[in-house]
Amino acid sequence: MRRTVVVGLVAAIAATSASVAEASAALGLTRPASTPTTAAPAQPVTERPDRISAALAARLQGSRVLITGETTETTLSYAEPNGSFTLEANPAPVRVQRDGAWQAIDTTLIQRDGAWAPKVAKAEVEISAGGGQAPLVKLERSDTESFALNWPTALPAPTIEGNKATYIDAAGPGADLVVTALATGFRHDVVLRERPSGPVEYKLAVESENLTLAESKAGGLTLTNEDGKKVAAASPPVMYEAATDQPAPEATAQAPVAIDTQVVNEGGQQLLILTPDAEFLADPATQYPVVVDPTTTLGVSxxxxxxxxxxxxxxxxxxxxxxxxxxxxxxxxxxxxxxxxxxxxxxxxxxxxxxxxxxxxxxxxxxxxxxxxxxxxxxxxxxxxxxxxxxxxxxxxxxxxxxxxxxxxxxxxxxxxxxxxxxxxxxxxxxxxxxxxxxxxxxxxxxxxxxxxxxxxxxxxxxPALTVNYNSYPATATTVTGGAVTGIDKVAYTGATPALYAAAADADARTQTRLDFEVSTLAGSVLWRGSSASVSAGT
Known part of the structure; x- marks a missing residue:
């Protein structure tokens, strides 16, 4: 008598994604038809506008493809030949979009409209070319929001080196004013090349449109818009020996010292008043040059x-x-x-x-x-x-x-x-x-x-950069069946060679999905494992 095989059937299904191929002609990867001469090999596709076309191109040519539609100021996304994706991220903007194209940030100062400005930056910054009319530095967030600092005396023409504008002796004899363009704003310092003859104080007039400068609870500076939202912040201003800011071990430099910082209104004019510690400046142990007030504006680092x-x-x-x-x-x-x-x-x-x-x-x-x-x-x-x-x-x-x-x-x-x-x-x-x-x-x-x-x-x-290789989790397979009939004992009965079926699904559209099956007893002992061929998601 023929005996029916009875097993407990458990189908464990996982999906593995890989890009599915479309017609290579659509991607420009094939040679022209009916040509009498051998065409030059097609150049690899380096970028595509969306995830689907990028994944297809990467699969066809065997090399990664940039997904341009997912590019941001801090991230790039790539489709890989094996069907996975890679995210490359930076902690702060390294590129900005200008006239519909992404450009790498370059804070090198160039002359523009009678002032100095970074070539390419997230922040719209203008730095004085000298004289007594324009602000020392101005930052525009939009057509309706701006922030500027004015130096109390006329400025000499600056010496430009890279992203730094240095106004020699602008803060007094042996005291240079330095403005540094950053990707998201600016930093302004006073560099004391030599010990001052007595206490010093710096007053900078603040001009702003729909932005308010104020002291934070921690002693730093904040810039808020009309809705009270903080749009920029700076740590409490400090001064330090210039050696402290060098890469080499600063074993001989003194610890940075806080600066007395006030934001006040005098006669309707908002002022930022910075008073360096006189004892620190006069201390024979203090090594000059000394950097006063490294203040970064716009954006939180x-x-x-x-x-x-x-x-x-x-x-x-x-x-x-x-x-x-x-x-x-x-x-x-x-x-x-x-x-x-x-x-x-x-x-x-x-x-x-x-x-x-x-x-x-x-x-x-x-x-x-x-x-x-x-x-x-x-x-x-x-x-x-x-x-x-x-x-x-x-x-x-x-x-x-x-x-x-x-x-x-x-x-x-x-x-x-x-x-x-x-x-x-x-x-x-x-x-x-x-x-x-x-x-x-x-x-x-x-x-x-x-x-x-x-x-x-x-x-x-x-x-700094972070690189992450990842994939989407496939959706749980549905309509799992082995062509079995369930008996009154609640056990599925089938033939000796059951056929297993399931609907494949994957979050990455138009990728191929493989189904992994496992047959085990009710006690959990695995009797068989196998995989389907790769099929299009949804089939």
């Missing part, structure tokens, strides 16, 4: 560092971690990337890279730790004393060191942060990454990196 010997956070050209003096001063950096495109996606791998231009030693020592930050933070209020919590679970430690000497020249320091990025993808708040020395008392863990604002004349900027 998403890469910053804090120091144990300083009351506020520090931006500028560099990010730093570890200790330059074996524990006397401790430094940590914070970075935040736009990861909105990967939320809810399957993160395959993720790497954060920073250009390591200097280290305490070519010996990496205990290395540098990257941790996921679980508390919110802003550049304008971040200090050593109020750092957000950083989660040790999923942290990664990298033991490489570059830039200390010719034996370990500057290079990318790469942090595999797949675990951290997967947490963001799964819905954990994106509060960025904390970088800290694995030992904060050993100079070998000291590192200096390029920041997003890095702009040193003669040196190519290499901003």
């Amino acid at each position: 998403s890469d910053i560092f804090v120091r144990s010997d300083q009351a506020d956070s520090t931006g500028g050209d560099y990010l730093k971690v570890g200790s330059p003096n074996n524990g006397t001063t401790k430094i940590r950096s914070y970075l935040k990337f736009n990861v909105a495109p990967i939320v809810g996606k399957h993160v395959i791998s993720a790497e954060m890279r920073l250009w390591n231009m200097d280290s305490g030693s070519c010996d990496p020592g205990y290395g540098v730790i990257a941790r996921r930050v679980i508390g919110a933070w802003e550049q304008s209020s971040l200090t050593w004393a109020n750092q957000p919590t950083a989660y040790a679970t999923g942290e990664t430690t990298v033991k490489t060191a570059y830039g200390a000497s010719g034996s370990c020249v500057a290079n990318w320091m790469r942090f595999p942060i797949t675990n951290i990025t997967q947490a963001w993808s799964a819905g954990s708040p994106n509060n960025g990454v904390q970088l800290r020395g694995a030992s904060e008392t050993d100079i070998r863990s000291y590192r200096v990196f390029h920041s997003t604002n890095f702009d040193v004349v003669g040196t190519t900027p290499r901003p």
